[in-house]
Amino acid sequence: MKIGLLAMSGIRACDEKLLQLGLTMPGFVERSKVVASLPSLGLLYLAACTPAEHDIRYLEAESDRTEPTGIYDCDLVAISTFSAQIFEAYVIADRLRAAGVKVAMGGLHVSVLPDEAAAHADYVVTGEGERSWPAVVRAAQEGRNEMVFRGAEFPPVKIDELPVPRYDLLGQRPYNRFTIQTSRGCPWRCDFCASTVTLVEKYRKRPIGQILRDIQSICQVRPRPFIEFADDNTFVDKEWGKELCRQLIPLHLKWFTETDVTVADDPELLDLMRRAGCRQVLVGLESPDRSALEGIELRGNRKAIWSDRYADAIRAVQSHGITVNGCFVLGLDGHTREIFRQVRDFAMEQMLYDVQITILTAFPGTPLYDRLKREGRVLQDGRWDLCTLFDVNFQPVNMRPQELRDGMYWLGQELYNDHATQCRRDGFFNLARRGRSHT
Ligand code: B12
Numbered sequence: 001m002k003i004g005l006l007a008m009s010g011i012r013a014c015d016e017k018l019l020q021l022g023l024t025m026p027g028f029v030e031r032s033k034v035v036a037s038l039p040s041l042g043l044l045y046l047a048a049c050t051p052a053e054h055d056i057r058y059l060e061a062e063s064d065r066t067e068p069t070g071i072y073d074c075d076l077v078a079i080s081t082f083s084a085q086i087f088e089a090y091v092i093a094d095r096l097r098a099a100g101v102k103v104a105m106g107g108l109h110v111s112v113l114p115d116e117a118a119a120h121a122d123y124v125v126t127g128e129g130e131r132s133w134p135a136v137v138r139a140a141q142e143g144r145n146e147m148v149f150r151g152a153e154f155p156p157v158k159i160d161e162l163p164v165p166r167y168d169l170l171g172q173r174p175y176n177r178f179t180i181q182t183s184r185g186c187p188w189r190c191d192f193c194a195s196t197v198t199l200v201e202k203y204r205k206r207p208i209g210q211i212l213r214d215i216q217s218i219c220q221v222r223p224r225p226f227i228e229f230a231d232d233n234t235f236v237d238k239e240w241g242k243e244l245c246r247q248l249i250p251l252h253l254k255w256f257t258e259t260d261v262t263v264a265d266d267p268e269l270l271d272l273m274r275r276a277g278c279r280q281v282l283v284g285l286e287s288p289d290r291s292a293l294e295g296i297e298l299r300g301n302r303k304a305i306w307s308d309r310y311a312d313a314i315r316a317v318q319s320h321g322i323t324v325n326g327c328f329v330l331g332l333d334g335h336t337r338e339i340f341r342q343v344r345d346f347a348m349e350q351m352l353y354d355v356q357i358t359i360l361t362a363f364p365g366t367p368l369y370d371r372l373k374r375e376g377r378v379l380q381d382g383r384w385d386l387c388t389l390f391d392v393n394f395q396p397v398n399m400r401p402q403e404l405r406d407g408m409y410w411l412g413q414e415l416y417n418d419h420a421t422q423c424r425r426d427g428f429f430n431l432a433r434r435g436r437s438h439t
């Protein structure tokens with residue numbers, strides 16, 4: 001069979017005013033450009049699990065919502081889904097099926113809502129796809145239809161048996177970063193998190209040798225690549241993290257990752273990360289002070305507990321020459337209209353090299369969604385296209401939805417104008433220089 005793997009690219013936001021403003025905010029545009037061109041690692045894993053007899057190609061649906069025409073030559077197309085673009089994905093799936101192409105859908109969104117997706121696909125797959133995908137391919141080959149493949153019904157995906165993602169399928173498309181996972185899941189459970197934790201209960205680390213193997217394979221496609229670890233939380237295990245870094249040092253890479261703030265507790269780890277090529281860590285700080293963070297992390301209230309050391313942690317990381325991209329969620333239950341100014345002041349005072357501000361978003365399948373639904377606070381239920389992290393679709397406790405939007409616009413302008421960006425970055429460079437002169 002000819003099999004197409006269809007990734008949805010680009011970033012999404014529905015809020016018109018924010019989109020217009022975004023164009024004038026350098027910091028905003030910068031990050032969007034970087035992230036908009038990441039390939040779909042999930043589909044590259046599926047490609048690696050596809051029996052060799054099939055002819056396989058990797059394609060991207062463009063941000064203008066069109067699918068490449070080449071996809072219509074395929075017998076089977078696998079579409080990977082996030083909530084924000086699910087309606088676009090359904091439209092494409094409907095068109096493909098009308099043209100006689102069989103469609104399989106998987107990924108974060110349909111894993112939570114398989115019955116919704118079943119109206120648009122021949123095969124719907126929940127959970128990690130490495131085990132179930134070969135069964136889907138077989139079903140398509142045999143002409144069996146309309147089936148939901150539940151990940152839980154297949155043997156668990158063994159983290160130490162993952163194949164090398166098929167980076168070689170990416171061709172000449174100008175990706176500026178390549179993703180790789182060093183782990184799956186996260187041991188913590190923040191109520192709003194809609195990452196891999198929604199697919200896998202258990203946090204699992206990969207054998208370091210296999211991570212290096214996959215990096216070598218990226219290097220064959222792109223010498224000296226910039227790597228983004230597509231993990232939920234990379235440095236949970238500090239000793240494993242140190243060993244990973246030691247083995248990365250000889251590769252002379254540059255990389256970015258997502259981690260929690262405890263990475264700052266271990267100077268030896270920070271030193272190794274820097275030497276291994278870590279350029280930036282993205283840390284979910286969520287809110288500058290403790291009050292709004294109470295109860296967010298459901299297993300041990302960690303976000304609230306950690307918040308007391310945010311300032312020291314940011315300084316520790318940045319003085320090692322690693323930039324911090326501090327992420328804040330606006331609209332938490334404890335937030336009042338003061339939050340916008342508080343985030344601005346905190347980001348400027350702590351000299352965060354990059355800042356990411358997002359709106360609290362109730363993704364389906366999260367504890368947050370269930371709670372807001374129970375409390376009657378979801379504004380337009382089922383509007384998954386608003387799950388962009390930039391659109392307001394819930395009733396905040398201490399402000400009106402429009403006040404939250406206005407605050408987001410204001411804060412964006414305060415943080416992302418040239419002057420503010422330069423001040424924060426100068427602060428970082430001074431700190432990093434001083435840090436180096438002490439070592
Ligand atoms: C890389 C990335 C991107 C890339 C994606 C590139 C691409 N084309 O896939 C880019 C930069 C384009 C992107 C965009 C967006 N992203 Co993003 N992104 C990530 C990130 C960092 C890593 C995802 C990843 O690679 N995971 C690893 C792979 C292996 O897992 P996977 O994709 O889930 O695939 C597995 C299974 O799901 C399954 N599977 C997946 N697809 C299929 C298909 C079939 C047929 C089968 C059988 C199985 C299957 O098998 C795979 C292997 O086990 C995560 C955060 C994180 N740390 O995880 C956020 C994340 C996925 N993004 C998120 C969001 C919100 C967005 C945006 C809406 C942001 C925006 N405002 O624009 C857009 C979405 C727009 C769009 N185009 O879809 C949310 C999604 C939440 C949700 N449930 O929908 C996440 C979780 C981050 C967060 N803060 O919550 N993102």
